[in-house]
Amino acid sequence: MGAVLGRTLAAARRFPWVTATIGVAIVAGVLAFTPWAEAGFWLIVTYVVAMALRSAWAMVRALLRGIFGVDIIAVTAIVAAVLVGEEWAALVVVLMLTTGQALEEYAAHRAQRDLTALLSRNPQTAHRVTASGEIEEVPVTAVMSGERILVRANELVPVDGLLVSAAGAFDQSSLTGESLPVEKVAGDEILSGTVNGAASVILDSVREAKDSQYQLIVALVERAAATKAPVVRLADRFALPFALAAYAIAGAAWWVSQDPARFAEVLVVATPCPLIIAAPVAFMAGMSRAAREGIIIRSSATRESLHRARTFAFDKTGTLTRGTPTLLEVRSEGSTAADALLRAAASVEATSAHVLAAATVSGAEARGIVLDHAEDAFETTASGVTAEVVGQTVAVGKRDFIAAHLGSDVRPAQIDGGEIAIYVAIAGAFGGVLVFRDQLRENAAETLERIRALGIRNLMMLTGDGQVTADHIASSLGLTDVHANCLPADKVALVAGASARPAAMVGDGINDAPVLAAADIGIAMGARGATAASEAADIVILRDDVSRVADALAIGRRTVNVGLQSIWVGIGLSLGLMVLAAFGFVPALVGAWLQEGVDVVAIAWALRATRPGSGQ
CATH class of the missing domain: 2.70.150.10 (Calcium-transporting ATPase, cytoplasmic transduction domain A)
Incomplete structure (x- = not known):
């Protein structure tokens, strides 16, 4: 019992205007059965007029900012209900407004729990090892x-x-x-x-902490959560026509019936809380769902842009491909066996920091080959490396490097587009070739198909690689709009010049930062929040998974769709009630309570944005 009472008191403090409205209703209800009933009447009138003035002042401030909101209908409904003697209906309208605000806050809190969970895990302290070997606990910012x-x-x-x-x-x-x-x-x-x-x-x-991975991701989340989006604008697009329709129906009902009470009855059921609440709740629900999928969408403006997107451009390396070469084939020459060639090459490459060296070692390990110890390694930058392995001199590198090492020409390897070869010499003789390829991501083709299914017809691939390599990757993905040999400035020009807009750009490297910033929607791939790419992007995919790009598009579109649907559901139900009230079928007090039900339906509909649906 104590716990229930504690939660009730906490809710009362959290939502003071709801508490005040309920308190006025209780006091006036008790006074109605006493000789001081008129005092109860004036208590309600004073309170609802004060609340109408409060809403009117907020409405005026919005108008000064150029925003026409639908609060004007609520203010008019309260005043009209008081003038025709329906003070209890006016109080219910005030209750609807205050509970609507409370429900919006609650729904936003519910939808943001995935974001706050991420923020709550932000490391706060660290255990620093001092020069004397002692351990001291310090704030993480002090490291x-x-x-x-x-x-x-x-x-x-x-x-x-x-x-x-x-x-x-x-x-x-x-x-x-x-x-x-x-x-x-x-x-x-x-x-x-x-x-x-x-x-x-x-x-x-x-x-330092401020530049470390998790703290940068947290900063992205905080900016996304703090962004006050143009969510209200989505509802305000409907504000003026809805207000005009409500006043037209109310005025016609009054003129035909010659009863001013009809005017109040129509406006009471026209109170537009669904319009005010539905879009923010849907957008916050979409933010929650995106966070669960490892997608940080920085603003609701970005969601609206995703909803309207017509072009998607992709960087190749690290986005559609893995960005790291994989050993594809070992071609030995002469009497050297393939495993022996790979063992010798990997033993030498283990001394190098080159990306192909790491791929060679990984390829050997994947085949279960145990490496030998290499001695006297000498690396020529960007050309190759030599070392002594089991008493033999082994050289690994480019064709020209191996030719110079052997003192004779080396026949170029036959490779396909998208492949690269390194050459190996053992004990003064040509040993063979290792062939590598930057492999396509397994789900890249499926991701592009999902994006096409979501209505995107213009897909582009931009890459700094040569045309042969670009065409090879593009043909594997069914892409026809391919641009090779692109510098960062070329990518910016291509995305800026896209005819179908808004245009989204997906990339992962520092060199992609300019085009991500220039695109209508910049999407940074991978868990690399420290890169310039993620700082320039509108959307950051925290997981190194290209399929999340399609997820981001689907979530953005569904979020806006659900927001619009919830607005239309609220408008439709309100218009139906207005027509019934115009013919005298809905008394003002009953209509006020029915409008509360419309609010609940609109909010429940908006919360559907937390779940996938309709293929999105």
């Missing part, structure tokens, strides 16, 4: 780059850092959607916001 940090078992990593401990397992699901813990070894970067495993680890911080 500087280069400091040593202890992360205890099952704790959030407070700042981005390099792993000092030999190994560790980390849950990155909040950043990447990866469901299984990820194994890391000494030297690997650990992003803030990941959850440490069962053993404590030591990190060397590489960024």
Whole structure:
């Protein structure tokens, strides 16, 4: 009982105008059965007129900002009901307005819980290791780059850092959607916001908190949640015609019946809370759903743009493809077996930081090949590397590099578009070729089909790669509008020149930042909130999954559709009640309560935006 009373009192404090309205109704109701009934009448009249003046003042301030809202109908209904002696109906209209505001706040709180859950996990403290080896707990904002940090078992990593401990397992699901813990070894970067495993680890911080991964994502969420969108504008588009229709019906009913009470009865059921509440609730519900899918949409203006989008342009590398080369084929020459060639090449490449070196080592490990120890490694930047492996000199690199190493020409490998080859020499003889390809994402083609199914007919691919590579990838995806050899400025010009607008651009790299900023809708891919791309984007996909782009489009469209539907549902029900009231079938007090039911229906309809539906 005490807990129920406590919640009731908390709700009363949270929604004071609802509490005040109910209090006036209770006091006036009690006075109606006493000799002071007239005092109850004047209490209601005074209160509802004061509330009408409060709403009128808010309406005037909105008009000064150039916004015509539908509050004018509510104000007129309250005044008209008082003038015809329907003070209780006027009080119900006030109750409807105050509870409507309370319901909007409650619905917004309900819809935002996924966002606040993310914000609540923001690391607040860190365990800093001092020069003497002691551990001190400090605010995460006090951690500087280069400091040593202890992360205890099952704790959030407070700042981005390099792993000092030999190994560790980390849950990155909040950043990447990866469901299984990820194994890391000494030297690997650990992003803030990941959850440490069962053993404590030591990190060397590489960024301050404000520049670390999770804090940047939180900043994006805070901006998205704080943005006061043009959500009200969506309803205000209907405000003037709805008000004119309401006044026309009310005026006609009064003129035909010669009864001023009809005017009040029509306006009471015309009170436009569904228009005021429906769009904000739908938009907040859409924000909640997007957050659950790992999508941060920075403003409701972006949702409206998604609803109207006609063109989608995609960067290739890292967006439609994985952005990292994968070993496709090992072509050995002479007597060297394929596994032996790969073992020798990977043993040498393990000493290099080049992206193809990492792909070579990964390819060998995937085939279960154990690497040999390489000695006396020497790397020529952007050309190749040589080293001694099991008593033999092994060279790995570009064709020209290997030709110079051997002192003779090397025949170029036959490769398809989108492929790249590196060459291997062992003990002074040409050993063979390793072929790599930047693989398409498994769900890239399916994602494009979903986007087409959502009504987008203009799909473009923009890339800095050559035409042959671009055409190869595009043909695999069924894309015909392909632009190769693009510099950042070329991408900006192509997106800005798109004939079907609004135009969205999807990218992931720093070089994509200019075109993401220039596009009507910029969408940054992947869990890389620190990149310039995500800072320039209107939408950030937190998980490295291109299918979330189609999800963002579907959520944006459904959110606006549901908002519009809820507005039309409210308008339709209100118009029906207005017609019935015009013919005298709905007394003012009954109509006021029926309008409360219309509010509930409109809000329930708007909350459908939290769920998928109709293929979206």
